[in-house]
Amino acid sequence: MTLLAALGDWLLAFALTQLVEAPIYRRAAGASWPVALAASALTHPVVWFGFPALLEARVGYWPMVLAAELFAVGVEGLWLRHAQVAHPARWSIVANAASLCTGLGLRQCFGWP
Numbered sequence: 001m002t003l004l005a006a007l008g009d010w011l012l013a014f015a016l017t018q019l020v021e022a023p024i025y026r027r028a029a030g031a032s033w034p035v036a037l038a039a040s041a042l043t044h045p046v047v048w049f050g051f052p053a054l055l056e057a058r059v060g061y062w063p064m065v066l067a068a069e070l071f072a073v074g075v076e077g078l079w080l081r082h083a084q085v086a087h088p089a090r091w092s093i094v095a096n097a098a099s100l101c102t103g104l105g106l107r108q109c110f111g112w113p
Helices: 004-027 035-061 061-082 087-112
Strands: none
Touching: 004 035, 004 087, 035 061, 035 087, 061 087
16 A cells, blocks of 8 residues: 555545544533534544554554544543543543444445544
C-alpha cells in the first residue's frame, strides 16, 4: 500500500470516528465542538498508525485493538477532564465503544476499515 493510500484510508476512518464520537462528546457530555473534535484528533493517529506498527506483529490483532482502545479511552478521558467535562471517563468509554463497534461492524460487513 502506498503512503497516499494509507493516508487516504486513515482520513476516511478518522472522519468516521469524528462522526460517531464528536456528537456524543458534544451532546451527551456537553463538551464544546472544539473539545469534542479534539478528543479523537489526539488519539486517532496513534491508534491507527502507532499501535499496529508497534504491537500487532508481536501480540496479534485483538490484543493490539484492546491496547489501542484502552489508550484512546484513557487519553480522551484525561482530555475531557482537563476541559472540565462532567463524567469524562464515562463519556470516553461510551464514545470509544460506539466508534469501535461501528468500525468493527463495517469491517465485518464490508472489509473496511
